[in-house]
Amino acid sequence: MKIDTDTYYKQTEQRANLRSKLYGTIETDICIIGGGLAGINTLVELSEKNFSAVLLEEQRLGSGASGRNGGFLSAGYSVPINRLERRLGRKYAQDLYRLSAEGIEIVRRRCENSPQTEIDTEPGIVRMSWGKKKNNLTAQIDYMNSIYGTQLSYWSKSKVAEHYSSQKYSDAIFNPDAYQLHSLNYIHKCAGDAESLGAKIFEETTAINITRRKNSYIVCTNHGHVRANTVVICTSACQNYLNTKLYNAILPIGTYVLLTEPLFDRLTEAIRSPYAVSDNRRIENYYRPLRSTQILWGGGMSTRLKPNNLKQKMLKDLLKVYPQLSGISGQLAWSGTMGYARHSMPQIGRLKDNIWYLQGFGGHGLNTTAIAGNLIARAIVDDDDTYELFSPFRLNFVAKPLGLLGAELIYLSWKTKDLLDEYIG
Numbered sequence: 001m002k003i004d005t006d007t008y009y010k011q012t013e014q015r016a017n018l019r020s021k022l023y024g025t026i027e028t029d030i031c032i033i034g035g036g037l038a039g040i041n042t043l044v045e046l047s048e049k050n051f052s053a054v055l056l057e058e059q060r061l062g063s064g065a066s067g068r069n070g071g072f073l074s075a076g077y078s079v080p081i082n083r084l085e086r087r088l089g090r091k092y093a094q095d096l097y098r099l100s101a102e103g104i105e106i107v108r109r110r111c112e113n114s115p116q117t118e119i120d121t122e123p124g125i126v127r128m129s130w131g132k133k134k135n136n137l138t139a140q141i142d143y144m145n146s147i148y149g150t151q152l153s154y155w156s157k158s159k160v161a162e163h164y165s166s167q168k169y170s171d172a173i174f175n176p177d178a179y180q181l182h183s184l185n186y187i188h189k190c191a192g193d194a195e196s197l198g199a200k201i202f203e204e205t206t207a208i209n210i211t212r213r214k215n216s217y218i219v220c221t222n223h224g225h226v227r228a229n230t231v232v233i234c235t236s237a238c239q240n241y242l243n244t245k246l247y248n249a250i251l252p253i254g255t256y257v258l259l260t261e262p263l264f265d266r267l268t269e270a271i272r273s274p275y276a277v278s279d280n281r282r283i284e285n286y287y288r289p290l291r292s293t294q295i296l297w298g299g300g301m302s303t304r305l306k307p308n309n310l311k312q313k314m315l316k317d318l319l320k321v322y323p324q325l326s327g328i329s330g331q332l333a334w335s336g337t338m339g340y341a342r343h344s345m346p347q348i349g350r351l352k353d354n355i356w357y358l359q360g361f362g363g364h365g366l367n368t369t370a371i372a373g374n375l376i377a378r379a380i381v382d383d384d385d386t387y388e389l390f391s392p393f394r395l396n397f398v399a400k401p402l403g404l405l406g407a408e409l410i411y412l413s414w415k416t417k418d419l420l421d422e423y424i425g
């Protein structure tokens with residue numbers, strides 16, 4: 001059992017008591033392995049469809065990426081939609097985009113009347129243009145609004161400066177259909193909803209292996225067994241060998257978050273807007289001011305999952321954008337591991353017989369896990385084949401540990417290109 005990392009989300013967590021470990025044998029229709037967003041969304045969808053389901057979580061619900069992320073809920077995937085359009089055609093990309101936007105609606109519906117998920121924070125994300133590089137934002141906005149039905153609008157440099165005092169930014173794109181979310185409390189909300197419909201959740205319970213017995217599966221755990229007709233694997237990039245094909249199709253990639261101390265009036269020296277912010281670099285920052293006047297500041301991508309001096313490094317990163325906040329201190333910093341496929345798209349599908357998988361949500365999991373859970377539940381219960389829209393995104397071999405080295409080199413080249421764009425334009 002690993003020790004829980006301290007995060008903003010843990011500090012403000014509202015959850016039921018820790019569920020018991022699984023002892024003995026339990027029977028169910030469906031066994032879900034992994035209590036992150038992918039697993040919990042699948043659990044609640046199946047429970048709403050009156051299927052008996054059991055979820056096993058190795059640590060605590062949300063201990064992976066899902067309970068420690070940036071909290072940005074927006075449409076799209078880790079791969080930009082224009083790239084998907086080039087690869088698969090416009091109609092295909094539109095269908096994928098529509099699903100990603102449905103993911104937002106699913107989360108919003110589940111958060112209704114749930115103050116602890118904090119989704120009622122002012123909607124909107126501002127995507128800043130960074131540095132001197134000229135970006136034709138109005139053309140990008142027209143394209144997205146006409147082809148993908150978004151409601152994006154243009155913020156001039158002076159409008160950006162009204163709300164955010166940073167020399168790094170020029171103009172920006174404002175997306176009103178994007179939200180901020182307390183993702184750990186969202187998980188707990190879904191867990192409670194699923195349990196009230198009869199689902200069972202076991203924490204501190206590791207699935208060790210899955211074996212076939214006639215028409216069912218036995219999932220062996222550290223203290224017991226689950227006998228199920230169907231198994232859904234949602235373990236992301238965790239170090240486990242439940243299924244080597246899945247394990248070999250995903251790279252663990254780190255990203256990092258800082259929580260500042262409360263800034264009180266000093267916050268307005270930098271930020272005078274409730275919206276969350278990202279920027280258009282290849283390796284961007286993502287951050288948002290919290291009601292407590294703290295800033296939740298995210299950034300970086302690396303195969304180093306636990307860098308040293310993280311708090312100081314992240315604070316330095318923040319002060320590059322807002323040097324006027326010099327003197328503030330960081331309260332906490334943490335890292336999280338995202339699961340990335342070689343193509344950076346979610347991997348959703350069926351292995352053989354009745355073993356399903358959902359993984360590879362990368363840095364864009366809040367909306368995509370919600371729609372993925374919905375699609376897998378529809379596939380299992382109603383034989384709906386919409387999930388096959390994700391079939392072009394296969395379980396390609398990532399060749400660990402060489403693949404990790406390759407990823408690190410790619411991130412280095414992105415950082416270099418970002419610097420060149422910033423200073424040369």
Ligand SMILES: Cc1cc2nc3c(=O)[nH]c(=O)nc-3n(C[C@H](O)[C@H](O)[C@H](O)COP(=O)(O)OP(=O)(O)OC[C@H]3O[C@@H](n4cnc5c(N)ncnc54)[C@H](O)[C@@H]3O)c2cc1C
Pocket residue numbers: 033034035036037038039056057058059060061062063064065066067068069070071072073074205206207208234235236237238240242255256257286298335336337338339358359360361362363364365366367369
């Ligand atoms: C720092 C950070 C910031 C991010 N910011 C955003 C953001 O702002 N917006 C956004 O959309 N996305 C964001 N993401 C990405 C998003 O959080 C992920 O895509 C998403 O949480 C992935 O969910 P998951 O369920 O696939 O994986 P995880 O959350 O990692 O869940 C996998 C779970 O499986 C469990 N498990 C593993 N093996 C076993 C086993 N053998 N038995 C039982 N349980 C097991 C693990 O303990 C874990 O809880 C961010 C990610 C990070 C790390």
